[in-house]
Amino acid sequence: MKDLHEFLISPAETARRHGPHDRIVMSSRVRLARNLRDSSFPGWAKKPERVKILEAIRPAVESLPEMKDCFSEAMDNLGALDKQILVERHLISREHAAKSAGSGLVLNREETFSVMINEEDHLRMQALRPGLQLKQAWNAIDHFDSELEKKLDYAFDGDLGYLTACPTNLGTGIRVSAMLHLPGLVLAEQINPIIQSVNKLGLAVRGLYGEGTEALGNVFQVSNQMTLGENEPMIVERLEKVLSQIIEHEENARQTLLEKKPKTVYNHIGRAYGILANAHSISSKETMNLLSLLRLGVDITLFPGADRALVDELFLTTQPAHLQKQYSDKLTAEERDLIRADMVRERLKNVSRPVIKPSPPSTAN
């Protein structure tokens, strides 16, 4: 059995991966839902059947060339902490973290393919990419799926397409999504109308960890809702169009804020820096919300010399499971808050306070 902690790419390295538009788009993902023809769906199958399904699917997934040197494990062999770390990295869903016997995970070396076995469906395979790379992610998972279908007998119907446990995923079984950092739209109080209009287009906007979670750190997930009646490239393209508009709105909101209310922006960022660099106890939630402002500060060059990767790394390492993993003793929430503050202070030691340029004469830019 491989040790998950040794297998996973370090947060510092993860944070340094770049992709197009990663100033705003933190990551792209395309997920496909598939099921085996002659078995009950995981939520209805009894444990012996789920175990049998896992035993049939796992070797097939492991045998794909993409999965060379992969991490493959049954969920009951993973501890609660390891599962939570996988959730914090968005490699498995919160629902999958709650699974044990009869469910499994296969993760490739580069952490660009993650396959959940017996989550809501027998197979939930996803391709992950940094920045805005929906087409690349779709092509990757499409190929992966085509290889896998040679080894497994999928439940497919000529009319209804790929059959899924929940009718919301029926047809293509595809969920195309991107994680967006939108502090400008939140500060400018334009985020609600944007979310509403995105909803009207039949797309979903969710929080950091998907369904039913809040938008911590001004991070939002946008994804398609409908999976039947459109083909995959159409769905990818539609999402891409909407995303490019959201990116534009975010950039505009930042620009307008800096022109019209620079003091408000500097105040928020300055205070965020002040607290992060000096606090001695801080919760995970507050840390994420303040790191978001720090990230905005880096984007608009208030912190010369500071790298966005440092902020992104802290965004990961300050979350509860990642923090706990660095200490052998079980920590209480209060103890974690102290350690978190120590860590953030230490890492921000070399980031100097925000440099506010004197406001330029009105003709500038």
Place this chain on the structure above:
Amino acid sequence: MQCSICKEKPATVHLTQIVGDKMQKLDLCEECAKAKGVNDPAGFALADLMLGLGASQEIEQAAGGTEVKCPRCGFTQADFKKSGRLGCSDCYKTFAEGLGGLLKTMHKGTRHIGKAPEALRGARDNADKLKTLQKKLAKAIEGENFEEAAQLRDEIKQLSERSGSPKNLAR
């Protein structure tokens, strides 16, 4: 107007979502709206709500009050009501009637036009081609273009011989 969730309190929150050319409406009372996160736009999308509400009722109606049970996995509509998920791939046949309306409100269309497993792809293409040819044939006969009709009939014959029996996939 009553709240569509608790069916007790008066509805004060009215939601409308237009997807393509379809309109979905939902009327909720203050409390249910809050409980479903309608006031928290980050976690809210109408389709998520619609699913939990309409699905089981429609299936129940389609069943005409009698308990429908999937012959393969034993899943019942009561189970669907509880979980919003189906039991196995055969359940789509078992509950086809009730699901039809539900799929219409949930998705862009009711027919899959995306990827298909390669083994079935050729057959599906043929089935599609066959359908178009048959349409053309009907038109040709209607227009009394018998020469064209004869040619189309030969093409159809050839195609269906080549693909074996496409009927099970054609629909």
